[in-house]
Amino acid sequence: MKLLVTGGAGYIGSHTVKALLAAGHEPVVLDNLSRGHVAAVPAGVTFINKDIADPNLAELLREEQIEGIMHFAAHSQVGESMVNPAIYYENNVVGSFRLIEAARQAGVRYFVFSSTAAVYGEPDEVPIKETADLHPTNVYGRTKLMIEHMLRDYSSIYGMRYVALRYFNAAGADHSGCIGEDHTPETHLIPLVLQAAQGKRESITVFGTDYPTADGTCIRDYIHVSDLASAHVLAMEYLCDGGESQVFNLGTGNGFSVKEIIDAAKKVTGIDFNVTIGERRAGDPAKLIASSDKIKDMLGWKPVASEVEQVLADAWRWHEAHPNGYDDKD
Numbered sequence: 001m002k003l004l005v006t007g008g009a010g011y012i013g014s015h016t017v018k019a020l021l022a023a024g025h026e027p028v029v030l031d032n033l034s035r036g037h038v039a040a041v042p043a044g045v046t047f048i049n050k051d052i053a054d055p056n057l058a059e060l061l062r063e064e065q066i067e068g069i070m071h072f073a074a075h076s077q078v079g080e081s082m083v084n085p086a087i088y089y090e091n092n093v094v095g096s097f098r099l100i101e102a103a104r105q106a107g108v109r110y111f112v113f114s115s116t117a118a119v120y121g122e123p124d125e126v127p128i129k130e131t132a133d134l135h136p137t138n139v140y141g142r143t144k145l146m147i148e149h150m151l152r153d154y155s156s157i158y159g160m161r162y163v164a165l166r167y168f169n170a171a172g173a174d175h176s177g178c179i180g181e182d183h184t185p186e187t188h189l190i191p192l193v194l195q196a197a198q199g200k201r202e203s204i205t206v207f208g209t210d211y212p213t214a215d216g217t218c219i220r221d222y223i224h225v226s227d228l229a230s231a232h233v234l235a236m237e238y239l240c241d242g243g244e245s246q247v248f249n250l251g252t253g254n255g256f257s258v259k260e261i262i263d264a265a266k267k268v269t270g271i272d273f274n275v276t277i278g279e280r281r282a283g284d285p286a287k288l289i290a291s292s293d294k295i296k297d298m299l300g301w302k303p304v305a306s307e308v309e310q311v312l313a314d315a316w317r318w319h320e321a322h323p324n325g326y327d328d329k330d
């Protein structure tokens with residue numbers, strides 16, 4: 001299939017482009033490079049430096065004969081969304097609306113959307129199923145939920161079918177070490193821990209040790225980015241084969257505490273770095289673990305790279321090979 005991948009120069013988008021190529025599809029990357037890296041786009045893949053809100057997008061979709069869209073382009077930092085909500089409403093909500101409407105005008109029938117576990121907020125029970133209540137606790141999660149609502153309406157009214165994939169904690173890097181995670185600023189636990197191991201930061205701070213968990217630190221479900229990528233390919237093929245619109249969680253069903261991740265990182269890297277204990281970070285739920293039974297049952301998806309040691313080893317390979325991330329910084 002010929003597919004437009006928005007945000008294809010970003011972390012999860014670039015890994016999915018690689019998976020699409022391996023599955024015999026033809027990805028076309030659209031990215032405004034506000035957060036992505038052109039070096040993450042494989043040679044030979046068409047790269048279009050444009051915004052998702054570009055007024056000529058419908059024409060571009062027609063010209064390129066795009067059959068389906070994978071939509072990753074978004075601002076995705078929870079903390080930033082609470083101090084600068086305007087860019088989240090502008091880029092995520094307004095931008096996605098422009099893209100979805102362009103897709104309708106151009107007759108694109110399939111849409112795979114990068115959603116998030118943040119749409120659930122503080123869960124009533126874990127593992128979290130897709131049927132759980134949706135009460136996001138931050139602007140980022142709310143913008144993603146608004147986009148899910150748009151897609152639901154476009155599906156029921158215009159027949160544009162979609163899959164929304166609600167990721168838990170994306171982590172790791174392609175096994176080759178050639179592409180990986182490079183955010184500025186970095187706020188995620190695993191890359192920060194590995195930067196501490198590299199000596200790029202003095203220590204890693206644990207945000208709170210008084211949560212109602214066994215060791216007092218927050219528990220998350222870390223899913224390898226390559227397992228996320230394979231789910232996108234399956235989701236698009238499912239839609240193309242006539243599948244109905246769906247929402248799926250993507251996680252492993254296993255939770256690891258912040259302390260467990262730090263201990264595992266020390267083991268994988270062989271480096272004993274400094275750890276400091278800090279205050280809780282506002283808005284962090286104690287425990288987020290996915291039930292991914294629905295996507296396993298319906299699409300036959302299976303995480304194959306998400307053992308926590310492998311997630312850390314692959315992320316470490318990327319960090320060691322690219323200590324400053326992609327070489328396209330100012």
Ligand code: UFG
Pocket residue numbers: 076077078116117118167168169170187188189190192204205206207208218219220258281284288
């Ligand atoms: N943490 C620390 N120290 C740090 C950074 C993080 O202790 O320096 C802790 C956090 O408090 C949290 C855990 O590590 O308990 C994971 O934090 P991340 O920032 O890596 O990830 P989050 O769970 O906050 O958020 C991620 C994605 C969101 C998504 C969410 C859904 O970044 O986009 O998962 O589960 F919405």
